[in-house]
Amino acid sequence: MLFWRSHLLFRRLHLLFRRAHLLFRRAHLLFWRAHLLFWRLHSLEAHNTLLSNLEESRETMNQMDRGLSELSERMLSAVATVYGKNSMEYSKAGGSQYGSVKG
16 A cells, blocks of 8 residues: 555656646746847847938938038039139039030
């Protein structure tokens, strides 16, 4: 009788340890899933930050381009005022002469 009772107790303990082991494995898998999710979210956040910075840089470049275009137009207008639109200086400054026809 004592043998069977100890055997049943041993089996119960064995089943409890197996259940504990399975719960530990599930917790471990959940931990790694959470870890991967964190890194995915972190990567997504970094990606979104990079996109935001690129958008700001693009807007800055567009503003600088508009400013440069305005400055170029004013410079060309000043050259045209001093030398005339049909002069070599105007042509050298980037303007096209009225009298020249390209074809």
